[in-house]
Amino acid sequence: xxxxxxxxxxxxxxxxxxxGDIPWPxxxxxxxxxLEYWFEVCIDLGIKDVRIILGEGAExxxxxxxxxxxxxxxxxxxxxxxxxxxxxxxxxxPEQWVDGLLYLRNPVFLHRLAATGAxxxxxxxxxxxxxxxxxVNCLLSDSPDFxxxxxxxxxxxxxxxxxxxxxxxxxxxxxxxxxYALNMSIVGEEAxxxxxxxxxxxxxxxxxxxxxxxxxxxxxxxxxxxxNSRIGVMASVGPLAVIGNHVIIDRQSDLSxxxxxxxxxxxxxxxxxxxxxxxxxxxxxxxxxIAEINDPWLVAAVRxxxxxxxxxxxxxxxxxxxVLVLLQAGPFIVLYPLxxxxxxxxxxxxxxxxxxxxxxxxxxxxxxxxxxxxxxxxFQALNLDLFPRLCRVVMGQLWLCGVRPMASPEETSLKxxxxxxxxxxxxxxxxxxxxxxxxxxxxxxxxYARFRSFFGDVKMILSLxxxxxxxxxxxxxxxxx
Amino acid sequence: xxxxxxxxxxxxxxxxxxxLTAESVDSFREQFIDWFAGLSGVKNVVISLESVDFMDSSGxxxxxxxxxxxxxxxxxxxxxxxxxxxxxxxEITRAYKxxxxxxxVDEAVRACQ
Numbered sequence: 001x002x003x004x005x006x007x008x009x010x011x012x013x014x015x016x017x018x019x020g021d022i023p024w025p026x027x028x029x030x031x032x033x034x035l036e037y038w039f040e041v042c043i044d045l046g047i048k049d050v051r052i053i054l055g056e057g058a059e060x061x062x063x064x065x066x067x068x069x070x071x072x073x074x075x076x077x078x079x080x081x082x083x084x085x086x087x088x089x090x091x092x093x094p095e096q097w098v099d100g101l102l103y104l105r106n107p108v109f110l111h112r113l114a115a116t117g118a119x120x121x122x123x124x125x126x127x128x129x130x131x132x133x134x135x136v137n138c139l140l141s142d143s144p145d146f147x148x149x150x151x152x153x154x155x156x157x158x159x160x161x162x163x164x165x166x167x168x169x170x171x172x173x174x175x176x177x178x179x180y181a182l183n184m185s186i187v188g189e190e191a192x193x194x195x196x197x198x199x200x201x202x203x204x205x206x207x208x209x210x211x212x213x214x215x216x217x218x219x220x221x222x223x224x225x226x227x228n229s230r231i232g233v234m235a236s237v238g239p240l241a242v243i244g245n246h247v248i249i250d251r252q253s254d255l256s257x258x259x260x261x262x263x264x265x266x267x268x269x270x271x272x273x274x275x276x277x278x279x280x281x282x283x284x285x286x287x288x289x290i291a292e293i294n295d296p297w298l299v300a301a302v303r304x305x306x307x308x309x310x311x312x313x314x315x316x317x318x319x320x321x322x323v324l325v326l327l328q329a330g331p332f333i334v335l336y337p338l339x340x341x342x343x344x345x346x347x348x349x350x351x352x353x354x355x356x357x358x359x360x361x362x363x364x365x366x367x368x369x370x371x372x373x374x375x376x377x378x379f380q381a382l383n384l385d386l387f388p389r390l391c392r393v394v395m396g397q398l399w400l401c402g403v404r405p406m407a408s409p410e411e412t413s414l415k416x417x418x419x420x421x422x423x424x425x426x427x428x429x430x431x432x433x434x435x436x437x438x439x440x441x442x443x444x445x446x447x448y449a450r451f452r453s454f455f456g457d458v459k460m461i462l463s464l465x466x467x468x469x470x471x472x473x474x475x476x477x478x479x480x481x
Numbered sequence: 482x483x484x485x486x487x488x489x490x491x492x493x494x495x496x497x498x499x500x501l502t503a504e505s506v507d508s509f510r511e512q513f514i515d516w517f518a519g520l521s522g523v524k525n526v527v528i529s530l531e532s533v534d535f536m537d538s539s540g541x542x543x544x545x546x547x548x549x550x551x552x553x554x555x556x557x558x559x560x561x562x563x564x565x566x567x568x569x570x571x572e573i574t575r576a577y578k579x580x581x582x583x584x585x586v587d588e589a590v591r592a593c594q
Contacts, residue, residue, distance in 0.1 A: 059572040077568065079582040092588045434542030443545065443574035447538045450573050 003100030003142055005047045007038055008086050010055015010079075013107055015175050018290060020278040021419075022262060023057025024107055026064055027179070028244045030186035030194065031206035031224035033064065034109070037194070039071045041110050041168065045122065045140070047102055050075045053089055055082060087135075087154035094151045100142035108137040109182055111169040112193040128160025129170040138163065138170050180276055180285035183242045183259045187224045205238075208245065226262065246302055263302045270298065313457055317400030320461055321393035321425070324383070332387045335379050344368055345376040347388065352405035353415045354397040354423055359408045362398075363388040381472040383464060389425040399424040401457035403445045404435075414442045420449040426460045482508040486516050492593045493523040494586055498532045501540025510543050517550065524556035525593040529586045531562035536570050548580065557581070559589040 009025040016024035025035040042050055050073050054061060058079070068075030080089050086105055090097055108129065127140040134155050141147055141160070150158055163170050173179050186194065192201050199206050204221035212230040213219070220238035225231075229243055232251035237243070241255050244262035249255065254271045261278040276283040279301030280294025294300050339345045347363040354360050365385035367376035379385060392398040398405070402424030406415045415421060422445075435444035482505045483498040493516075497509055517523065528544065530536075544560070551558040560582045563571065571577050583589045 054572070054577065058575075058577060059569070062569075062572060078584055079571070079577040081578060081581055084581075092583060092592065093585070428538070434539075434546040439576075439579040440542070440545040443541060443576045443579065444538065446574045447541065447570070451538070 002049055003047050003102060004049040004051065004097060005042045005102040006051045006053065006090065007104045008053045009035065009061050010053055010058065011086060012056050012082065015179060018176060018283060019261060020281065023060050025061055028226060028242055028261065029183055030191055030242060032196065035065065037109060038104055039073060042073060042102065043071060045102060048074050052077050053080050055080055090151045094148065097151065098144040098147040101139065101147055103136060103139040105135060106131060106137045107173045108170045109173060110138065110163065111171055111190065113164065113167045113169055115193045122166060126160040127163050127166060129163055131172055137172050176276065176283060176288055177285045180259060184240055184257065187222050187242050188240055191222060248302060265300045265302050267298045309454060313454055317393060317457065321390045321400050325390050325394055328384055328387050331382055332384050335384060339375055339379055342375065344373045345379065351408045352423065353408050354405065358397060360397065362405060377472050381469040383468060386425055393425055401426045401460040403427055403448045404441065411441065417442060418445055418449065421445065422448060422452065426464050428460065484509060484512050488520065488523060489590055491522055491524050492590050493520065493526045494529060495526060496529040496532060500535040501533055501543065502535065502537045503539040506539045506543040513547060524554060526551050526556065526558045527561055527586055527589040528558065529561045530564065530567055533567055534564050536567045541570060541574060541576060545579065557593065559583055559592065561586045561589045
């Protein structure tokens with residue numbers, strides 16, 4: 001039976017959270033992602049079946065690794081919840097792993113001790129590396145007895161040989177300093193041991209695809225530059241610089257002994273030495289000091305392009321809201337004072353996150369009694385309960401179609417998990433009920449952010465104009481019945 | 482909508498046989514509620530999505546609503562056998578933090594026991 005690999009990628013690493021939104025397995029190490037080095041170990045050991053255990057950043061990891069064809073691997077995926085013990089995954093179906101297993105549990109980098117990579121012959125052996133807390137960093141064995149014993153009791157003091165015998169030296173990354181040192185080591189003396197197809201490190205320089213480097217730029221090896229990056233005139237890069245993908249370095253800047261993560265802009269005439277730059281964040285790896293800068297004159301996150309679809313949705317939504325406000329203004333001015341006078345309903349205010357970074361009160365209509373009365377039902381059937389929120393759309397504080405606004409401060413932590421947030425007046429009614437739980441609310445907001453479309457918004461508006469009035473009127477009829 | 486309901490002791494296994502979309506979820510929800518209400522002995526539920534090749538926001542919302550219903554009875558709901566497209570929905574929405582997702586129905590049943 002072939003040996004299989006189980007790679008844990010979802011465990012949250014506090015040191016990596018400081019570096020921004022990039023999941024730690026996709027952080028750059030030299031001229032590639034961390035995860036690719038793990039794949040390389042699998043290839044060297046002749047392992048083709050790879051199971052990636054997903055957690056935080058699952059979408060990005062699967063998006064990067066895919067089915068593994070690029071590396072000649074067959075990659076499948078499983079999930080593990082944050083609160084579950086990582087070792088419990090192997091216990092779910094132990095027998096599928098006992099014929100042979102490479103188990104990478106913690107963020108451990110397996111340094112090659114020779115350019116030829118790992119020795120493929122490990123038959124009958126048990127190779128084990130543990131961290132100080134007793135958990136396994138990495139394990140390789142094809143001994144069924146050992147694997148059964150280990151899976152049943154992962155913390156048991158089972159002995160194994162050192163990975164050094166396979167020409168691999170495990171190094172656990174526990175801090176920013178470890179991560180920085182790893183990069184400096186890889187881009188410096190170790191780079192030639194990890195040369196990949198299409199690259200030659202004869203000059204100690206690795207440059208990705210679609211990189212713009214004017215002739216006046218000074219590149220001092222060793223240097224690794226990712227894909228789709230741009231370096232301004234008269235800039236100086238290196239020695240010992242790791243530059244990720246989609247990085248822009250403006251003119252006359254000077255970078256050495258540094259790691260610039262994906263999607264970072266480095267401003268004009270800056271000198272960066274011995275630092276990690278992650279978007280608008282400057283990190284000193286030795287002291288762990290973080291400076292939040294995010295200034296387009298200094299360092300900042302590269303801003304994504306404006307999506308034309310969103311511009312269209314915004315204009316269309318605003319026009320529709322404007323028309324609705326103009327149509328509703330008259331009936332609202334007549335009916336609402338009447339409802340107030342008869343005490344048949346009122347607007348309740350609560351604080352919500354609006355568009356941008358705004359937080360403000362939004363009105364919600366509450367009929368009295370809750371089952372509704374004739375006049376309050378008519379008020380809702382005419383969508384007049386939405387009038388104050390439609391005014392907010394006209395003022396640019398809400399979208400017309402999107403997701404239920406998140407309450408402040410109750411759902412503030414959820415809001416900050418969203419890169420794109422579309423608080424709106426109109427949401428799918430059934431969805432908003434099903435997604436009432438906080439985790440569900442986040443799921444809905446993420447779903448809408450990914451799959452939003454102009455057509456979907458039109459459907460929501462039609463639902464507002466046709467279904468909502470009918471629903472209120474039918475509810476009223478049912479109550480009477 | 483066709484759904485296969487199965488009981489394995491105190492564990493119920495529910496297998497919807499088609500895509501979970503806005504058009505089909507109402508039927509799925511109603512059949513599930515009727516079945517679950519009629520089986521007071523069933524505490525834990527496994528939803529097998531092996532025949533579900535597509536799921537939209539309504540489908541995911543329905544699963545979240547089912548999770549709530551099962552949790553109210555003191556049980557647990559596990560999801561098994563995700564296809565690639567459905568897995569992507571769980572990844573994009575981070576619903577893997579809400580549900581326990583396992584590879585096979587047998588693994589889910591074993592975990593519930």
